[in-house]
Amino acid sequence: MRAVIIGAGIVGAACAYELQREGFQVTVCDPGVIGGGATAAGMGHLAVMDDSPAQFALTSYSQALWRELAEELPPTAEILPCGSLWIAADAEEMAEVHRKFAYYSERGIPVEVLDSQQLAEAEPHLRPGMAGGLLMSADGVCYPPCAAEWLLRSVSVIRARVVRLAEGEVTLDRGSRLEADVIIVANGTAAVDLFPDLPLAPRKGHLLITDRYPGWLRHQLIELGYLKSAHSTTADSVAFNAQPRATGQILIGSSRQFGAVNGEIDPPMLARMLQRAFEYMPGLAQLASIRTWTGFRAATPDKLPVIGHAPGYSTVYLATGHEGLGISTSLATAKLLADQLMNRESRIPREPYLPGRSYSHD
Amino acid sequence: MTDLLIIGAGPAGIAAAVTAAEQGASVTVIDDNHAPGGQIWRGEFHGKPWYDRFQKVKLNIISDARVIAVHGNAVVIEQGAAARTIHWNKVILATGARELFLPFPGWTLPGVTGVGGLQALVKSGLVIRNKRVAVAGSGPLLLAAAAYLRAKGADLVMIAEQVPTAALMRFGMELRKHPKKLKQAAALQLQLLGVPYVRDCYVEHATGKGKLETLQFRQGSKTFTEEVDYAAIAYGFTPETELAAAFGCEILAHGVWVDKRQQTSIQNVYCAGESTGIGGVDVALLEGELAGLAACRKPTKHLLPLLAREQHFASLLNQTFSPRPGLKHLCTADTIVCRCEDVTYQVLRQQPDSRTAKLQTRCGMGPCQGRICGPANTFLFGWEQGSVRPPILPARMATLALSMTQETSS
Ligand SMILES: Cc1cc2nc3c(=O)[nH]c(=O)nc-3n(C[C@H](O)[C@H](O)[C@H](O)COP(=O)(O)OP(=O)(O)OC[C@H]3O[C@@H](n4cnc5c(N)ncnc54)[C@H](O)[C@@H]3O)c2cc1C
Numbered sequence: 001m002r003a004v005i006i007g008a009g010i011v012g013a014a015c016a017y018e019l020q021r022e023g024f025q026v027t028v029c030d031p032g033v034i035g036g037g038a039t040a041a042g043m044g045h046l047a048v049m050d051d052s053p054a055q056f057a058l059t060s061y062s063q064a065l066w067r068e069l070a071e072e073l074p075p076t077a078e079i080l081p082c083g084s085l086w087i088a089a090d091a092e093e094m095a096e097v098h099r100k101f102a103y104y105s106e107r108g109i110p111v112e113v114l115d116s117q118q119l120a121e122a123e124p125h126l127r128p129g130m131a132g133g134l135l136m137s138a139d140g141v142c143y144p145p146c147a148a149e150w151l152l153r154s155v156s157v158i159r160a161r162v163v164r165l166a167e168g169e170v171t172l173d174r175g176s177r178l179e180a181d182v183i184i185v186a187n188g189t190a191a192v193d194l195f196p197d198l199p200l201a202p203r204k205g206h207l208l209i210t211d212r213y214p215g216w217l218r219h220q221l222i223e224l225g226y227l228k229s230a231h232s233t234t235a236d237s238v239a240f241n242a243q244p245r246a247t248g249q250i251l252i253g254s255s256r257q258f259g260a261v262n263g264e265i266d267p268p269m270l271a272r273m274l275q276r277a278f279e280y281m282p283g284l285a286q287l288a289s290i291r292t293w294t295g296f297r298a299a300t301p302d303k304l305p306v307i308g309h310a311p312g313y314s315t316v317y318l319a320t321g322h323e324g325l326g327i328s329t330s331l332a333t334a335k336l337l338a339d340q341l342m343n344r345e346s347r348i349p350r351e352p353y354l355p356g357r358s359y360s361h362d
Numbered sequence: 363m364t365d366l367l368i369i370g371a372g373p374a375g376i377a378a379a380v381t382a383a384e385q386g387a388s389v390t391v392i393d394d395n396h397a398p399g400g401q402i403w404r405g406e407f408h409g410k411p412w413y414d415r416f417q418k419v420k421l422n423i424i425s426d427a428r429v430i431a432v433h434g435n436a437v438v439i440e441q442g443a444a445a446r447t448i449h450w451n452k453v454i455l456a457t458g459a460r461e462l463f464l465p466f467p468g469w470t471l472p473g474v475t476g477v478g479g480l481q482a483l484v485k486s487g488l489v490i491r492n493k494r495v496a497v498a499g500s501g502p503l504l505l506a507a508a509a510y511l512r513a514k515g516a517d518l519v520m521i522a523e524q525v526p527t528a529a530l531m532r533f534g535m536e537l538r539k540h541p542k543k544l545k546q547a548a549a550l551q552l553q554l555l556g557v558p559y560v561r562d563c564y565v566e567h568a569t570g571k572g573k574l575e576t577l578q579f580r581q582g583s584k585t586f587t588e589e590v591d592y593a594a595i596a597y598g599f600t601p602e603t604e605l606a607a608a609f610g611c612e613i614l615a616h617g618v619w620v621d622k623r624q625q626t627s628i629q630n631v632y633c634a635g636e637s638t639g640i641g642g643v644d645v646a647l648l649e650g651e652l653a654g655l656a657a658c659r660k661p662t663k664h665l666l667p668l669l670a671r672e673q674h675f676a677s678l679l680n681q682t683f684s685p686r687p688g689l690k691h692l693c694t695a696d697t698i699v700c701r702c703e704d705v706t707y708q709v710l711r712q713q714p715d716s717r718t719a720k721l722q723t724r725c726g727m728g729p730c731q732g733r734i735c736g737p738a739n740t741f742l743f744g745w746e747q748g749s750v751r752p753p754i755l756p757a758r759m760a761t762l763a764l765s766m767t768q769e770t771s772s
């Protein structure tokens with residue numbers, strides 16, 4: 001059986017890896033370099049989250065898969081088991097810490113509540129007087145472009161854009177065609193070029209990386225206020241998000257903007273994002289930054305990815321719409337697709353992510 | 363708000379600033395050094411051409427300041443612990459060039475420096491007296507730097523010029539059409555009397571325990587070694603185009619594109635000097651003057667014949683002293699090419715393009731953002747240079763945050 005995968009981001013790479021293990025003869029098409037799209041822009045936080053039961057199911061399943069894969073990945077994939085720390089600034093957010101604690105503990109996810117003092121000890125550069133935090137010790141961080149490259153290391157990758165899609169066949173920008181028994185559309189935000197009706201919107205994010213400051217930051221930090229801002233599906237927002245890299249650098253996020261089309265740095269948005277970071281960690285302001293950049297997340301209205309059989313086709317499957325969690329959920333995405341292709345049960349229900357769903361959000 | 367903002371106070375920036383100020387413009391000059399002069403006149407501007415005119419005009423000079431971002435018609439500068447934005451009507455970019463380093467085994471040893479680099483170190487206090495120094499690489503700068511180092515007491519072992527003898531002879535013939543340059547060259551030769559000038563010769567590798575001790579040279583089919591304390595090695599210059607890129611200007615392989623009035627592809631943004639292409643101090647001065655006049659809407663035609671003549675000489679230099687292809691084969695597998703991220707030649711050789719190299723090996727991701735390894739990789743592998751994102755130079759996060767929200771300058 002031949003499979004063509006459109007897109008060599010982390011999602012396409014994970015699908016290629018999985019299908020190859022299922023015995024497919026896999027070809028991946030991408031006009032750019034491996035992992036050069038959103039995969040080269042994102043933070044690489046491997047997180048479990050619980051915005052919805054379906055999001056929890058996918059992220060926790062995927063995290064287990066990342067843990068297994070970590071054993072095999074090369075050092076360049078920079079797997080860092082640093083854990084995540086959700087920061088509660090006030091009593092209201094602390095209530096959220098306790099709710100999350102109950103939710104995750106019931107489901108067997110290792111979590112710990114930190115009080116104000118414990119939080120300060122865990123991250124000495126945080127502004128004093130935070131209410132507390134939630135430590136999720138199984139979360140981690142990776143370097144996505146090298147993970148994608150490793151997943152594709154024995155897969156044939158063609159440097160070409162797919163310009164047309166038909167049953168069992170894709171047409172490349174250079175005019176030639178590829179036939180396949182299975183076609184997987186994993187080209188991130190560009191999936192709308194091939195499926196104009198997909199409810200996908202690009203959501204721009206800014207990032208900044210510092211020079212090396214080993215030990216300065218110990219965990220991936222996220223403000224709990226993030227939930228308020230990330231939830232909005234219309235307004236632009238920023239949230240404090242800081243990540244330690246294996247190199248000793250610190251990666252700072254994050255902003256969310258709809259409607260932005262070019263990838264230029266938007267100075268006021270970058271400034272807002274940094275100001276937010278300084279509110280949580282004042283010391284950051286004095287660290288040297290060496291680069292900023294932007295990326296686009298493929299957002300859906302219900303904040304869940306689109307995984308499964310494409311309506312109207314028998315050979316075409318979709319794997320896109322992973323918004324801000326596509327690195328985390330790529331491995332589980334590939335498993336769900338493979339299961340569907342092989343007519344097998346999956347470890348978690350597939351329905352919440354199927355392309356034909358209603359996409360209405362809570 | 364300043365009428366005319368000039369970024370860079372080397373010869374091009376100085377000529378531009380003086381010319382525009384003489385025309386009555388209100389001029390602000392930003393430079394990251396302590397005093398005007400740029401690389402060539404650093405600390406020695408006094409007595410140089412333009413010095414007297416420079417003394418007579420009124421300029422607002424901001425020293426020790428680095429432009430770290432461009433935001434519409436404002437630039438963001440970091441100056442010590444302070445940061446601010448400066449707004450402008452017109453801007454002249456005169457950011458010059460940096461030395462071109464081509465990696466070879468041992469080039470990262472302490473004691474191996476650039477040619478201008480060693481000169482700068484001596485200017486800022488390094489004692490070179492009685493130290494054994496070899497100067498190598500390519501271009502007339504080797505002579506100028508060697509003369510300087512000798513005057514500071516260095517024991518000059520030799521000057522190694524990679525250009526083959528025949529090409530140097532041809533250059534010598536052409537040089538006769540430029541009597542002024544010929545005179546300069548003769549003066550340098552006099553200062554360097556007794557120092558071997560070895561043609562068709564380059565450093566193949568450097569060795570030493572923890573610091574440079576021995577250089578191995580190749581000349582044709584033979585090799586020889588020299589014991590030295592310092593090696594000043596560079597293969598000419600590469601234009602500094604990052605700032606222009608941040609302004610959105612079109613950049614060509616040889617430097618920033620400009621029209622006959624030194625205007626870049628962006629209106630009201632001019633560029634002069636080495637950033638537009640390596641040409642030396644005389645081209646830089648003329649381009650600076652031209653840009654200064656153009657920015658004040660004054661005629662510039664009278665300068666064009668002079669400029670053409672200087673540019674002829676510059677292209678002669680560039681043709682003669684461009685690095686020979688054989689220098690592509692000096693690296694061994696474990697020679698470090700990207701010094702910020704310790705990426706070796708062996709690893710890079712396997713990469714299909716520069717973006718893959720960056721994403722997969724971290725090459726060019728460090729604090730210098732590919733300023734050193736980028737041009738080397740262009741030479742070694744034919745790769746294009748990476749994109750420029752803020753900050754143009756490493757900067758405190760506070761600078762990026764603060765200045766970008768401030769809409770008006772202080
Ligand atoms: C600022 C930011 C921060 C993020 N942080 C995180 C995080 O911490 N954790 C996390 O899990 N996720 C994070 N994400 C999300 C994550 O980066 C994405 O969800 C993920 O990279 C999506 O992968 P992908 O393979 O679907 O898309 P991409 O990586 O964009 O890959 C799509 C590929 O398809 C190719 N392509 C496009 N059109 C065609 C065509 N017609 N034919 C062939 N190929 C085509 C493109 O060239 C591209 O290489 C973040 C994203 C952003 C923007």
Ligand SMILES: Cc1cc2nc3c(=O)[nH]c(=O)nc-3n(C[C@H](O)[C@H](O)[C@H](O)COP(=O)(O)OP(=O)(O)OC[C@H]3O[C@@H](n4cnc5c(N)ncnc54)[C@H](O)[C@@H]3O)c2cc1C
Nearest residue numbers: 039040041042043044143209291293717726727728748749
């Ligand atoms: C976890 C992580 C850690 C990172 N750490 C670092 C780090 O330490 N240092 C660092 O420097 N970077 C780091 N990066 C960022 C990385 O180097 C890039 O900056 C990032 O991939 C975004 O690329 P870019 O947009 O900056 O531009 P580029 O890497 O230059 O690539 C942009 C792509 O778009 C194309 N392009 C550019 N402009 C245009 C245009 N106008 N029209 C069409 N195409 C265009 C280019 O040809 C190129 O293919 C990191 C990234 C990640 C995911």
